[in-house]
Amino acid sequence: MTAFVLVAGSHTGGWVWREVAGRLREAGAEVYPVTLTGMGDRRHLAGPGTDLETHVEDVVQLIDHVEAPEVVLVGHCYGIHPVLGAAGRRPERIARVVYLDAGMPQDGDPALTLVPDGTVRDRLLGEGEAADDWRVPPPAADEWQRWGSTTGLSETDLARLTRLAAPQPRGTLTQPLRLPEAATALPTTGVFCTANGNSIAVVEQIVGLGDPRLKALVDPRVTFFDLDTGHWPMLSAPGELAGVLLKAAAGEGYRLSATVTEQPSHLRPFLLDVPERRRERIGRVDLYLPDEVRDGAAGEEPRPAVVFVHGGPVPAGARPTPRDWPAFVGYGRYLAGLGAIGVTLDHRLHALTDYPRAADDLAEAIELVRADPRVDEDRIALWHLSAGGLLTADWLAAPPPWLRCVAASYPVLAPLPSWGLSGSRFRPAEAVRGAGRLPVVLTRVGQESPEIAVTVEEFLTAAADCGADVEVVDIPNGHHGFETRDHTEEARQAVDRAARSVLAHLRG
CATH class of the missing domain: 3.40.50.1820 (Alpha/Beta hydrolase fold, catalytic domain)
Known part of the structure; x- marks a missing residue:
């Protein structure tokens, strides 16, 4: 039986996985949606000292309490940072890491380096305007597109996202990721939300240009999927996402290794x-x-x-x-x-x-x-x-x-x-x-x-x-x-x- 640990992106919590978790359980999987410290219904636990290390430890503790011998870690957007940090500490328990519309952080990268919008990055780096400046306020209803494509989200979805969003402790976004080599050696799957601008075809072209940072993507243990939706597929396409996660756990997906040997x-x-x-x-x-x-x-x-x-x-x-x-x-x-x-x-x-x-x-x-x-x-x-x-x-x-x-x-x-x-x-x-x-x-x-x-x-x-x-x-x-x-x-x-x-x- 496959056990999934689902870690959401900035300002959200375990609640965002509700529909996906239900479909995975219907397929016979164990599912553990994570609500990180200070997020979702745990927002009251945040403090000035809440940082990326806090969230890594959240995921490690959950892994330690899962009875299944191996788990599939899924990190959406910011969530890939605590996922990778935890995977490096418990590599023997990880069957696969799934990057869900997420970047590829390297050792020493803070999460803010992968935030796409410059205005948002400036807000994260800037001086606080209030005494409570250790928290980054969540986006307003009309600002979510700065974090990623909202394609596929209904007005109800956006309203729910806004209503349940929590302030993000600044330290979780500014503390550098410590990424042990053991984490980079694990099997991985990348899931691209194509409406957000990335796809298998785009990555294949970039790999063909010879970027040494992407050399690891041609490993046969690395697979890929495209989802034709925006940045929040757990809300816009929960059924399709659940299907992709089950296939990823089984080692399925598109592999670049067979194609990059051809002339770009x-x-x-x-x-x-x-x-x-x-x-x-x-x-x-x-x-x-x-x-x-x-x-x-x-x-x-x-x-x-x-x-x-x-x-x-x-x-x-x-x-x-x-x-x-x-x-x-x-x-x-x-x-x-x-x-x-x-x-x-x-x-x-x-x-x-x-x-x-x-x-x-x-x-x-x-x-x-x-x-x-x-x-x-x-x-x-x-x-x-x-x-x-x-x-x-x-x-x-x-x-x-x-x-x-x-x-x-x-x-x-x-x-x-x-x-x-x-x-x-x-x-x-x-x-x-x-x-x-x-x-x-x-x-x-x-x-x-x-x-x-x-x-x-x-x-x-x-x-x-x-x-x-x-x-x-x-x-x-x-x-x-x-x-x-x-x-x-x-x-x-x-x-x-x-x-x-x-x-x-x-x-x-």
């Missing part, structure tokens, strides 16, 4: 067979030059330029860097073959918190390109791909006169809920209202992940409302990153159509 999709060949072009490398910027362009001598006509902006986050140590990926090399050569100067760059979007730095890198690269005598400084287009789509926001909100077109391929056009950028300026779906008559060429793939597709539709709705000039190039059978995944005539024609449309705006 971003390193596969470009879908068009383009001849080599002269390339010049200046710092983080590469220029692909048409054959007839030489050294910018007097009388030589300057050419329009198209700057390609990669997505990410891309680990700082990833090699090759994005400008040497086949898709960007292919795009640069292709635009040079059409008579423009193709530009690629490496910007420093190494983490989701790096968008401001990446925006600065892009602005610096554009100034470098515009200063080149071979470039017509008044005819520039920007072409953003994937998560680089968020970097369109600055240019859409206040287009400079030299910017003749913005293009975007399979873009992310609004921050995903788990990215913590809800209050930032990187919101193209809002910025497009300032675009005026700036042309936008958007390549949309029909096989996009739902969490990204919804941001595209949000953008297109806003664009239609304000009369923005948006041309959509559809690839019904295309996938995210189609240039190296879909070598089809449909995809080739789409690249050619989008490129020629961008050039028409540059030359118009």
Whole structure:
């Protein structure tokens, strides 16, 4: 008989597992929902000294009183911190650790480092405004989305979440996690709530980039599941969650180890067979030059330029860097073959918190390109791909006169809920209202992940409302990153159509 120990996230308690626990018991499992000290109906036990160590000991004590020889520990959001701390002290009792829409904290990480929203982090770190500042107040009814996607929650669910939420002792979020090696050696399962912005497909792409921090995920004892709901699946999809937990306990789930041995999709060949072009490398910027362009001598006509902006986050140590990926090399050569100067760059979007730095890198690269005598400084287009789509926001909100077109391929056009950028300026779906008559060429793939597709539709709705000039190039059978995944005539024609449309705006 499987025994589950369920540990909820911030501000909640054992009550949040009620429906899931009932379904697990119906399936014959033992279930122990945990209410941590200071949370739920134990909020009166909290004090200034209540910290992460207190919550780790709560879980350890419960494990010690479970008669089953092994237990499955489930940690939701913040709950993964006390779960991992307890697993390190009782590894012989743990059959599996389940990360339920949770981050991957490392030794020494406080929980606040994994809080997605910067406003919430600032509140946790800031000085208290009242004498009772050792407690962090729970979110108001309209603030839960700052902690994660509320997709799937009814008004009743949100009201219940708000009514039963408890203040969180600050020390539980700021005390560093002590993670013994024994805890990291246990079998694990990751459950992604896709409406919150993560999924198996996203993790597979990140692992393919070579991030050493994620190397452990290819262990065959590590499995994954997707749940098509928001950040609180125990309320929005209790039946589906219970089913996934039972499968996880049985060792089922998707494994990355069988797929990462293949060549990562971003390193596969470009879908068009383009001849080599002269390339010049200046710092983080590469220029692909048409054959007839030489050294910018007097009388030589300057050419329009198209700057390609990669997505990410891309680990700082990833090699090759994005400008040497086949898709960007292919795009640069292709635009040079059409008579423009193709530009690629490496910007420093190494983490989701790096968008401001990446925006600065892009602005610096554009100034470098515009200063080149071979470039017509008044005819520039920007072409953003994937998560680089968020970097369109600055240019859409206040287009400079030299910017003749913005293009975007399979873009992310609004921050995903788990990215913590809800209050930032990187919101193209809002910025497009300032675009005026700036042309936008958007390549949309029909096989996009739902969490990204919804941001595209949000953008297109806003664009239609304000009369923005948006041309959509559809690839019904295309996938995210189609240039190296879909070598089809449909995809080739789409690249050619989008490129020629961008050039028409540059030359118009």
